[in-house]
Amino acid sequence: MLKTRLLDDFYIYTFTGQEELNILILVNNGKVLLIDTGYPEIARELRTELEKDNLIPEIIINSHYHPDHINGNYVFSGCEFMGSEFYKQNFELFEALNPDVEYIKPKILLKDSQILHYGLFELKFLNLKGHCQDCLVTIIKHPELKNPLVHAADLIMFSNDGKHSIPYLSYDGDIEEHIQSLETLNSIKIGILLPSHGIILKDDNAIAEALKIRIYYLQKLRELGKSAKVDDCLLKDKSLYNQIKLHDKNLKNIFG
Numbered sequence: 001m002l003k004t005r006l007l008d009d010f011y012i013y014t015f016t017g018q019e020e021l022n023i024l025i026l027v028n029n030g031k032v033l034l035i036d037t038g039y040p041e042i043a044r045e046l047r048t049e050l051e052k053d054n055l056i057p058e059i060i061i062n063s064h065y066h067p068d069h070i071n072g073n074y075v076f077s078g079c080e081f082m083g084s085e086f087y088k089q090n091f092e093l094f095e096a097l098n099p100d101v102e103y104i105k106p107k108i109l110l111k112d113s114q115i116l117h118y119g120l121f122e123l124k125f126l127n128l129k130g131h132c133q134d135c136l137v138t139i140i141k142h143p144e145l146k147n148p149l150v151h152a153a154d155l156i157m158f159s160n161d162g163k164h165s166i167p168y169l170s171y172d173g174d175i176e177e178h179i180q181s182l183e184t185l186n187s188i189k190i191g192i193l194l195p196s197h198g199i200i201l202k203d204d205n206a207i208a209e210a211l212k213i214r215i216y217y218l219q220k221l222r223e224l225g226k227s228a229k230v231d232d233c234l235l236k237d238k239s240l241y242n243q244i245k246l247h248d249k250n251l252k253n254i255f256g
């Protein structure tokens with residue numbers, strides 16, 4: 001586990017290995033708001049880390065209801081859970097697929113553009129679909145940040161060594177919505193882009209390029225349809241990409 005300090009009250013915990021994930025920590029008077037909990041192993045390690053720092057978990061926002069983001073929720077069962085108003089379909093599907101895991105429903109349902117204040121932070125939730133229907137992107141402002149940190153959930157994914165993952169369209173994903181969501185991110189002045197998986201981007205050009213590469217992939221996929229070969233959808237050299245195998249899943253999920 002790697003801890004990146006953004007500000008005194010603002011951290012990213014990065015879990016590497018097979019079940020890698022970035023978890024964002026917002027501190028307010030010894031209590032914390034977390035975005036996602038990861039798989040149970042990650043959640044337990046996270047709980048131990050917070051205990052070491054005398055931080056008490058208070059609120060959990062789930063960026064979307066895929067197992068790698070929510071299966072550890074029960075480790076934090078005393079917290080208040082919040083998630084997209086569209087959480088139900090994924091929640092019920094994965095709850096049925098993971099009978100050994102105790103699933104926790106969100107107590108507070110977040111609508112598109114809803115704002116939450118937490119300590120010195122202002123969080124704005126955008127329901128940006130495309131990866132799945134219940135994906136929440138969180139725009140986080142803090143008086144000490146010139147431009148907001150954007151928690152991109154799985155709309156943008158990287159590897160931990162900086163390779164671009166191609167966009168993943170889940171069974172309820174959608175090409176058009178995904179492009180639209182990336183265009184929305186493109187219209188925001190982003191200070192720090194934090195994907196749930198992979199490297200953190202702080203450079204304007206790197207953020208613009210990450211968006212461009214993914215929009216290109218999706219536009220090509222839309223244009224070529226079921227017969228799209230992955231090489232035809234890559235804007236850059238193949239060596240710069242990660243998770244190429246997601247392409248076949250996308251074809252299956254979108255075109256059947």
Ligand SMILES: [Zn+2]
Pocket residue numbers: 066068069154196197
């Ligand atoms: Zn994920």
